[in-house]
Amino acid sequence: MRRSVLAPLLAGALALSVTAPAAAEEAAPIGGVNVVIGGVAFGDFTYPVEAGRRITVQRHVLDPGEIVTWKGPSTVVAMHGNEDGLLQNYPNCNSVQNWRPYPAYYVARSKDAGTLRGVTHNPSSVTIEFYTVQSEAIGVPQSDGQLHREPTSPQAGDILAGEEPNPGGIGDPITAANGCPTGVEGETTELASAVMDSSAGIDLTDHTQIVVYRHQVPAGFSSGWHSPYWPTLVVPVAGQLDVSHGCNDGSAYPVGKGFRAEGPLLIRSSGAAEYLSITWNIQNGFPIDLPFYLPEPPPTSCPETALPL
Structure with a gap:
């Protein structure tokens, strides 16, 4: 199985020098x-942090056709910077969302939301490296009003992510699906994990x-x-x-x-x-x-x- 290391810096306007x-x-x-x-937040959301609950940062590497199977309740923010790659995330097996490079996607996995189990799939022809920040605390799914929509004028995040095919149009980022894909599980590495000392x-x-x-x-x-x-x-x-x-x-x-x-x-x-x-x-x-x-x-x-x- 081949593995690649991707440069995770945001491109273009976000990759500027900083003054001390x-x-x-x-x-x-x-x-x-x-x-x-x-990554650039894709829509509004509240990321939950609770005392006694763990925050974990993971690196995932998926070759073409590989998957990550998500199990158990959690709240995840996912980001990747592979300009040539597209991930498909199934919060459940009835819906799918395309994860493009540069946005930061939010997923609240819970029994009440019907997203306790899900799959992220690499349908691309290239290996994709992506990262997740996962909280054991259970967040609230994004409401319809919080979901990102294509704006009437370009913004930096849209330009970087290529999200302006139809400026001024309205697009739903989550669409119906007929079941979750199957495949070989990709590589997941834990970079850091800690129990938080306060709720925020x-x-x-x-x-x-x-x-x-x-x-x-x-x-x-x-x-x-x-x-x-x-x-x-x-x-x-x-x-x-x-x-x-x-x-x-x-x-x-x-x-x-x-x-x-x-x-x-x-x-x-x-x-x-x-x-x-x-x-x-x-x-x-x-x-x-x-x-x-x-x-x-x-x-x-x-x-x-x-x-x-």
Whole structure:
């Protein structure tokens, strides 16, 4: 079975250089960082995050004709950047949705919605690599009003995804199907997984960007006080992160324990560490090759914590 590695950066207007935020030398919570995958939200939806429930990021590789079979309740956002490839997702065996490159597709799988089981199929002639962010919390399916429709004028996400064959037309992204396809199961690799420590549903607006970043930080890392500019979930991959929101508090986040990064906060690591961050609702067209943070002043009782260790 052949496997390919795809460049996951968004193309065109989304693949621009980024200017470092002011005072980056005092607030640089980036470390070594690269984009894993990014996509443009396809319609409005609320991504559910619940305390005690797991968030998992997976990489899937499907050769032509291969499938991924989804089992059990969950909420999934899926993204891929293969310009030559098309996936077909069956939320159940009575309906199908085409997954094109660059949009980020939302699927709420539950018994009540009739989507407890489903299949994603690669009908293309090329291998497709795609990524999913999966929550054990059960989301609400998109309503008819939340579903993406072709607009009356082109927008960046539509141009990138080739979604303007009939400008001004109305298109239903979900159509009827006569059963789910069968085939060999493709390759699935877990990149990171963690139980979240708090509940924080994230409201997504159509055409905003979602990006998964991979961070590698050295021993003795100190981020400086900062706030993420957009909602961000952190899922450790290796080592341990020590997170403070004040001078006299702190929480340890080893592998398997995740959190929503809400500022002002300070992230440190006594040893080398690695983690994924998932940033939601980035303004469409904003360059995403580096995450964006706002430097914050340290608490007045501990100004020395602004300095790197």
